[in-house]
Amino acid sequence: MTIMGPEHRRSVRIYLAWLVAFGVLQGVATALLVPVLQALLAGQTGIALRWLLVLLAAVVITCVARYQQAMKGFALALVTLTSLHRRLGDHVATLPLGWFSSEQVGRLSRSATGGTLMVTNVTAHLLTPVASGILTPATVALAMLAFDWRLGLATVLCAPLLYLVHRWAATAVGRSEERTDAAGALASSRVVEFARNQQVLRAFGRTTEGYQPLEDAIERQRGAWGRMLAQTAPRLLGSGLAVQLAFAVVIAVGVSLAAGGAIDPVPLVALLALAARLTGPLAELAGQSGMLRMAANDLRRLAAIFDEPPLPEPARSRELTAPGEIALTGVTFGYEPDRPVLADVTFRVPPRTMTAIVGASGSGKTTITRLVLRFFDVDAGVVSVGGADVRELSTTDLMAQISVVMQDVYLFDDTLEANIRLGRPSASEADVREAARLAGVDEIVARLPHGWRTGVGEGGASLSGGERQRVSVARAILKDAPIVLLDEATAALDPENERYVASALRALSDRATLLVIAHKLPTVVAADQILVLDGGRVAEAGTHEELLASGGAYTRFWNERSRAEGWRLVP
Numbered sequence: 001m002t003i004m005g006p007e008h009r010r011s012v013r014i015y016l017a018w019l020v021a022f023g024v025l026q027g028v029a030t031a032l033l034v035p036v037l038q039a040l041l042a043g044q045t046g047i048a049l050r051w052l053l054v055l056l057a058a059v060v061i062t063c064v065a066r067y068q069q070a071m072k073g074f075a076l077a078l079v080t081l082t083s084l085h086r087r088l089g090d091h092v093a094t095l096p097l098g099w100f101s102s103e104q105v106g107r108l109s110r111s112a113t114g115g116t117l118m119v120t121n122v123t124a125h126l127l128t129p130v131a132s133g134i135l136t137p138a139t140v141a142l143a144m145l146a147f148d149w150r151l152g153l154a155t156v157l158c159a160p161l162l163y164l165v166h167r168w169a170a171t172a173v174g175r176s177e178e179r180t181d182a183a184g185a186l187a188s189s190r191v192v193e194f195a196r197n198q199q200v201l202r203a204f205g206r207t208t209e210g211y212q213p214l215e216d217a218i219e220r221q222r223g224a225w226g227r228m229l230a231q232t233a234p235r236l237l238g239s240g241l242a243v244q245l246a247f248a249v250v251i252a253v254g255v256s257l258a259a260g261g262a263i264d265p266v267p268l269v270a271l272l273a274l275a276a277r278l279t280g281p282l283a284e285l286a287g288q289s290g291m292l293r294m295a296a297n298d299l300r301r302l303a304a305i306f307d308e309p310p311l312p313e314p315a316r317s318r319e320l321t322a323p324g325e326i327a328l329t330g331v332t333f334g335y336e337p338d339r340p341v342l343a344d345v346t347f348r349v350p351p352r353t354m355t356a357i358v359g360a361s362g363s364g365k366t367t368i369t370r371l372v373l374r375f376f377d378v379d380a381g382v383v384s385v386g387g388a389d390v391r392e393l394s395t396t397d398l399m400a401q402i403s404v405v406m407q408d409v410y411l412f413d414d415t416l417e418a419n420i421r422l423g424r425p426s427a428s429e430a431d432v433r434e435a436a437r438l439a440g441v442d443e444i445v446a447r448l449p450h451g452w453r454t455g456v457g458e459g460g461a462s463l464s465g466g467e468r469q470r471v472s473v474a475r476a477i478l479k480d481a482p483i484v485l486l487d488e489a490t491a492a493l494d495p496e497n498e499r500y501v502a503s504a505l506r507a508l509s510d511r512a513t514l515l516v517i518a519h520k521l522p523t524v525v526a527a528d529q530i531l532v533l534d535g536g537r538v539a540e541a542g543t544h545e546e547l548l549a550s551g552g553a554y555t556r557f558w559n560e561r562s563r564a565e566g567w568r569l570v571p
């Protein structure tokens with residue numbers, strides 16, 4: 001029900017009711033064989049005929065129930081096929097961005113493909129043998145108790161034995177399936193890694209010698225499947241054997257009762273015929289137990305995604321009291337508990353000013369931008385945007401305040417124009433052109449064969465890194481948000497790209513608040529405020545002149561960078 005959603009709760013209940021009705025009715029119809037056979041064997045043809053009519057009626061009703069449960073099961077399977085992806089997408093879109101680690105994304109993609117198909121199977125095929133294999137035998141066992149309590153008792157006592165053997169087999173299948181699933185997930189992510197990183201692998205000669213992580217993952221997957229077969233096949237066979245064994249026990253009890261004269265041979269034959277009817281569905285259930293356990297695992301994995309709590313959002317956003325302002329007050333945050341990455345960080349970026357964050361690698365610069373975007377919630381303190389705590393703003397309102405230009409720019413496999421328009425889909429043609437001009441994209445357009453209509457390839461593969469960055473800046477300009485978060489490229493852009501990006505930055509700083517993770521000295525000098533991060537704390541804050549005068553961490557940073565920028569490989 002978690003997976004199908006509340007609107008299908010009623011249909012699921014109706015389906016389950018028909019499923020139960022079918023299982024029980026099938027048991028009743030089977031049990032009616034006893035009076036028919038008893039009358040026949042005793043030569044009472046008239047009575048046998050009457051019971052046969054009752055049996056026929058029971059069979060017809062059972063058929064109706066079987067038909068209903070099958071059709072309702074297929075209908076639910078169809079609903080699952082058509083709506084599960086959408087529901088999954090809708091739910092995932094409400095999750096905090098911090099949830100999307102590569103492991104989670106891998107799991108999500110497996111659940112969205114194979115997992116969904118398995119779930120469809122549950123109502124279409126897998127639950128019917130459960131009804132036939134549990135409810136039908138249970139009804140028959142009750143009927144046997146009524147016909148002859150000793151044989152009935154023998155049958156009922158076999159149930160716990162069958163249950164235990166079944167569990168023993170199914171648990172092993174479930175455990176093995178989890179291992180093969182994990183090994184499969186690892187192997188597929190390694191294949192993707194191998195394909196994506198061909199350039200690096202070839203450059204380091206890794207393709208001729210083989211890529212060890214991929215080979216290890218495939219070997220692990222092979223091992224997991226081998227172990228699964230070795231461990232589960234004997235158990236599944238054992239489970240089928242237990243069904244036959246239980247039948248043998250019932251026959252033995254019946255024969256010994258008949259030998260002692262405690263039961264007539266005629267009803268005994270009829271009752272044994274009844275017991276014989278139980279073995280088929282039970283054996284089928286035993287055979288399906290592996291699939292059932294796998295489906296249960298898939299259901300659990302999907303339900304775990306649906307149970308993931310959405311990012312808590314207020315019903316109504318708080319009023320913005322200081323549009324364009326960013327402020328962090330006493331912010332402490334860690335990706336893992338007890339390992340703070342930021343500790344008691346406090347600063348304010350006034351509207352329409354530029355603040356540069358500098359600091360060693362791993363000092364927490366990117367983390368600050370992630371908190372402003374509310375990819376994660378802080379452990380202590382407050383992050384506010386436009387004067388409102390980000391937790392009191394809806395995602396839409398928060399995102400409307402901020403444009404982002406990150407180092408690894410992702411472009412969609414569409415035209416240049418569509419990629420810029422992403423900044424503000426409702427923008428006019430003239431606005432798109434103006435943003436492109438400011439970011440220097442028009443110069444790229446002029447060089448390309450299809451101009452604005454040129455496709456950029458998956459991830460923007462047909463553009464250079466600098467060109468992608470320019471497209472991303474054009475997007476940010478077009479969005480025209482009051483705040484821009486920018487991670488300046490560390491890799492040296494060629495002078496032309498650098499000139500375009502620098503002039504676009506100037507254009508942005510006229511109209512927006514800029515929070516820049518700065519790597520280039522001119523950007524740092526131009527900032528109204530510089531924050532020096534050290535080990536997740538703001539070690540120093542001030543203007544370039546103030547910080548240089550104080551001779552602290554910033555002076556060291558400045559001296560190192562000036563020296564580094566003086567290095568040239570080519571004179």
Ligand SMILES: Nc1ncnc2c1ncn2[C@@H]1O[C@H](COP(=O)(O)OP(=O)(O)OP(=O)(O)O)[C@@H](O)[C@H]1O
Nearest residue numbers: 335336341359360361362363364365366367368517
């Ligand atoms: N998603 C994550 N999960 C766990 N730890 C993380 C995650 N992202 C970053 N960290 C850790 O948090 C610390 C700060 O990382 P952050 O990316 O903010 O540093 P940075 O100053 O931006 O570094 P750089 O200049 O190298 O990009 C690092 O120790 C990093 O290993």
